[in-house]
Amino acid sequence: MADEELDPLIHVPTRLKIVATLAALPEGDTLSFTRLQDMIRLTPGNLIIHLRKLEDAAYIASTKVSSGNVSITTVALTEGGRTALAAYTKALRNLLGDL
Amino acid sequence: MNTIPDTAAEGGGFDPRQAADLLERTRRRAMREFEPAQPWLLVIRAVLVLGTLGTVWLTVRRQDPYTGPKASVLLVVAAFVVVNFCATVAIRRRATVGVSGRSRFTPVEIGLLAASWIAPYAVMAGVGVTGDSRSGTLLTVPLIVVGLVFAGVMAVRADWRACGTGLAVAVTGAVGASVGQAGAWAVTAVGLCVTLLGSAAAITLRLHHG
Structure with missing residues (x-):
């Protein structure tokens, strides 16, 4: 099986970490941007760039919630994101099994 | 620690083996961090509950008639419950x-x-079940109610592991209530210890193979 069958959107260390972290939450749960940033250990700017790419592919959904003067951004893996990660994991297994 | 440079940027040079390793490590770490009931805390609680309630049982087992543990001993039990509750809430808050x-x-x-x-x-x-001579009942009846309510709440959430934990607590309370005032302390000590250890084992298994 060829390398290119791995979803190029997920097959990037930072985005793989983001998707794997969000997948560890129960379906329907969301994670705040700051907690995700803390767990992935990225600068806000870097994280935003990767999140935007994942959001453009509809792998994640982000929501901005205002709480008083503070606005909190939360992110969650979509159903499509979960399916894509499952397909990516399967492709990785197949690939490594072939090696 | 992630040794993969972020310059593996758009996937180029990101070896599938490294990807599989990073995926597994990230998944386990995230599950561990999101888990509200940490196995290590459950094991500590199991040992402490066995020690605390077991000690109470040792002080009351030969009482005839049963007069219950001394006020100082009950104070230690109450302090244990409070510390246990605070630790559980703190860990849960941190995880969520x-x-x-x-x-x-x-x-x-x-x-x-x-x-x-x-x-x-x-x-x-309200019905007059008070006093040291009924301390076994005061210990076991709340366990039955709390265990059943917790199991119900977790069943609605389809969290079957936690539901099982609630049922085990309720069974511990029921068995404890049936063996008399002094025996209730021993049954509760062993029952809760086994429940907590079982829960810790189930969570550990899920975190490693989940």
């Missing part, structure tokens, strides 16, 4: 920081769980 959705208890669920602790004592006080 920034998380919204089903992982968090709803106000209704919190109310139900709080009521399940308060109601048995209120009812028992």
Whole structure:
């Protein structure tokens, strides 16, 4: 099986970490941007760039919630994101099994 | 620690083996960090509950008639319950920081769980089940109620492991209530210890193979 069958959107260390972290939450749960940033250990700017790419592919959904003067951004893996990660994991297994 | 440079940027040079390793490490770490019931804490609680309630049993087992543990001993038990409760809440809060959705208890669920602790004592006080000579009953009846309510809440959430834990607590309370005032302390000590260790083992298994 060829390398290119791995979803190029997920097959990037930072985005793989983001998707794997969000997948560890129960379906329907969301994670705040700051907690995700803390767990992935990225600068806000870097994280935003990767999140935007994942959001453009509809792998994640982000929501901005205002709480008083503070606005909190939360992110969650979509159903499509979960399916894509499952397909990516399967492709990785197949690939490594072939090696 | 992630040794993969971020310059593996758009996937080029990101070896599939490295990807599989990073995926597995990240998944396990995230599951561990999101887990509200940490196995190590459950094991500590199991040892402490066995030591605390077991010690009470040793002080009351030869009493005839049963007069119950000394006030100082009950104070230690109460302190244990409070510390245990605070540690559990603190760890749960830390795990769910920034998380919204089903992982968090709803106000209704919190109310139900709080009521399940308060109601048995209120009812028992109302019907005159008070005093040191009934301390075994005061220990076991709330366990039955709390265990059943917790199991119910977790069943609604389809969290079958936690539901099993609630049922085990309720069974411990029921068995404890059936063996008399002094024996209740021993049954509760062993029952809760086994329940906590079982829960820790189940969570550990899930975190490693989940």
